[in-house]
Amino acid sequence: MTALLTYCTNLFNNYEEVVAVILFSIGFCILLFSRNLIKKVVGLDIMDTGVFLLLASRGYIEGRSVPIIVDGVTSMENYINPIPAGLVLTGIVVSVSVSALMLSLTVRIYRTYRTLDVDALYMMMSVSKGGKR
Amino acid sequence: MLDKPKLDPEFSSIWTLWKNGQIDLTGSLRSPGHQDPASVKSVEKYRPRRDRSAFSHYVQKSNHLYNILATVLCVFFACLMLMTVANLPLYGDPNAPTVNEVAERYVEKGTEETGAVNTVAGMILDYRAFDTLGESFVLFTSVCAVTILMNLSSKRQHVKHTKESINYADDMIVRGVCRFLVPLIMVFGIYILLNGHLSPGGGFSGGAVLGAGLIIYAMVWGEEQASRIISARLIKTVVLCSLGFYCVAKSYSFFTGANHLHSIISPGTPGRILSAGLILPLNVAVGFVVCCTMYSFYMFFRRGKL
Numbered sequence: 001m002t003a004l005l006t007y008c009t010n011l012f013n014n015y016e017e018v019v020a021v022i023l024f025s026i027g028f029c030i031l032l033f034s035r036n037l038i039k040k041v042v043g044l045d046i047m048d049t050g051v052f053l054l055l056a057s058r059g060y061i062e063g064r065s066v067p068i069i070v071d072g073v074t075s076m077e078n079y080i081n082p083i084p085a086g087l088v089l090t091g092i093v094v095s096v097s098v099s100a101l102m103l104s105l106t107v108r109i110y111r112t113y114r115t116l117d118v119d120a121l122y123m124m125m126s127v128s129k130g131g132k133r
Numbered sequence: 134m135l136d137k138p139k140l141d142p143e144f145s146s147i148w149t150l151w152k153n154g155q156i157d158l159t160g161s162l163r164s165p166g167h168q169d170p171a172s173v174k175s176v177e178k179y180r181p182r183r184d185r186s187a188f189s190h191y192v193q194k195s196n197h198l199y200n201i202l203a204t205v206l207c208v209f210f211a212c213l214m215l216m217t218v219a220n221l222p223l224y225g226d227p228n229a230p231t232v233n234e235v236a237e238r239y240v241e242k243g244t245e246e247t248g249a250v251n252t253v254a255g256m257i258l259d260y261r262a263f264d265t266l267g268e269s270f271v272l273f274t275s276v277c278a279v280t281i282l283m284n285l286s287s288k289r290q291h292v293k294h295t296k297e298s299i300n301y302a303d304d305m306i307v308r309g310v311c312r313f314l315v316p317l318i319m320v321f322g323i324y325i326l327l328n329g330h331l332s333p334g335g336g337f338s339g340g341a342v343l344g345a346g347l348i349i350y351a352m353v354w355g356e357e358q359a360s361r362i363i364s365a366r367l368i369k370t371v372v373l374c375s376l377g378f379y380c381v382a383k384s385y386s387f388f389t390g391a392n393h394l395h396s397i398i399s400p401g402t403p404g405r406i407l408s409a410g411l412i413l414p415l416n417v418a419v420g421f422v423v424c425c426t427m428y429s430f431y432m433f434f435r436r437g438k439l
Contacts, residue, residue, distance in 0.1 A: 010219040017218040025211040032203040061232060062225030066333065067252035069244045069403070081236045082243075082252045086264075089257060089337055093268045097275030100430050104282040107434070119196075 016057035024050030037106045037116045041099055048095040052088045059084030248401055248409035249330035258335075258412045258419075262383045265336075269376060269419055272426045276372075279430060285437030301353045311353045318346035322424075329416040330409040336416040340423025347428045356436045365439035368425045375418040382411055382418075 011018055023046060030043030059081040067082040110116055113124050222229040239256050249255035257265050301307045322342035329335030351359035401408030432439050 007219045010221075010223070011215065014218050014221055014224050016224055017221060018215065021211060021214040021218055024214065025207060028210060029203075029207050032207065033200070057224060058221075058229075058231055060225050061227050061229075064227075067240055068332065069240075069250050069252065074241045074244060076232075076237045076240050079240050079252070081232050082239050082256055083231070083236050085253045086257045086261065089253075090264065090268055093337065094271055097271050101275050101278050101282075103434070104279045108282055119192075 016060075017054055020050045020054035020057065022050075023047075023053060026050075035117050035119060037109065037118065038103070041102045041106065044102070045095065045099055048091065052091055055084045055088050055091070244403050247412065248403050249412050250403050250409075251330050251332065251335070254330045254335050254412055254416070255409070258330075258415045259410075262415070265415075265419065266379055266383060268337075269379060269422050272422055273372065273376060276426050276429050279433050283433040283437055300355070302355065307353060311349060315346050315350050315353075318349065319343060322346060322420075326417055326420040327406065327413065329420075330412045331404065331406065336419025337423055339416070340420035341427060343420065343424035344427025344431075347424065348431045351428070351431065351435075356432065360432065360436075360439060363428070368429060368439060371421050372425045375421040379415060379418045382415060 027043045027046030027048075027050060030046065031040050034040055034043060061080045064078055064080045067079040067085070069079075106116065109121065113121055115121060115124070239260065240252055243252045243255045243260075244250060247255035247259040249259070301311075322339050322345075324339075325334035325342055326336065326339035329339065347359070347363065401410070403409070407413070429439060
């Protein structure tokens, strides 16, 4: 019982990470349940956002400010952790590139099959295999 | 697979039939060679009821199974991640294991060694400059891939005339606001670029703002006008020069053992705009790459060519 209580307290204290997990789950659900290819790309982007929120919130330290040196004060006691910020920067760039690549593939699929529904696409691919080619 | 399905009468008639539910696909499912054996077996087992209702029944059943499995997977992952979060160190804890000697070194020695007041800029463009070079090349690679997939400049010109376009330049409000706003956005982007080592920002955010300004310009005054001013040749030259400059500026550390990333230029006085050695030119190079990448994405998706 106490273990469960500690668990809930920890979840309540780490509320930013909980929000990140919820965002990630929402994106994952969209990725799995949506039949539209563009909505799947949007779901993947929401998953990315959850990961970025988790990383950024891990870098925060209570009562400290951004890691920009002011007035020559270089003690670690005054600044938050700069490393997760750099990692999030990398992640955002990769996320943009992957979204652009997937959207252009989606455009090509739409130009060929005139639909974005994955079930219809699967049906059309099997029909075109058995039928003409 | 099919190049022009619209022009293929046989194929489109099959598709309309399937959409209206009049097509019997069990025959095609049963013919061997192009279906996975599981579905073939399941249809063959019910040979007496080889009609459309049996087939759609299986489709519905497999969809049902997929939904159940996907829900289980989602709930499993969410619970797993929540358990992990509950075991993480507290939010904002100064004694968390992530706040280790690496972060301390970056903050305490960063300004002295790189000359950048912004520790993050000093970190990503001096200590971890190769990482950022890789990021720039990720952007470049994705532009190449989008170019391969979306390029319409040589063939299939008819596609681009099919969509209707709104002429925003005739609208008085849009034109007036944008004439005022686009230069402001560009100046703000340049400010973020040049102050990357002094304030929050840097190459990536400044480049994104510059790219947004160019995209607004192309949106309002038309893609043809924009591509007359910012030609494909100019974009290629800028991107290649920026990436080449980045490579040359950072590759000398290969000859010094790849562990000694001191700039040739002296760090200067921290806080001045002309300080921090190579960080300012590298920020500008990264900013140009990001700006051209964003603009090319927009132009390829909108127009099919630069």
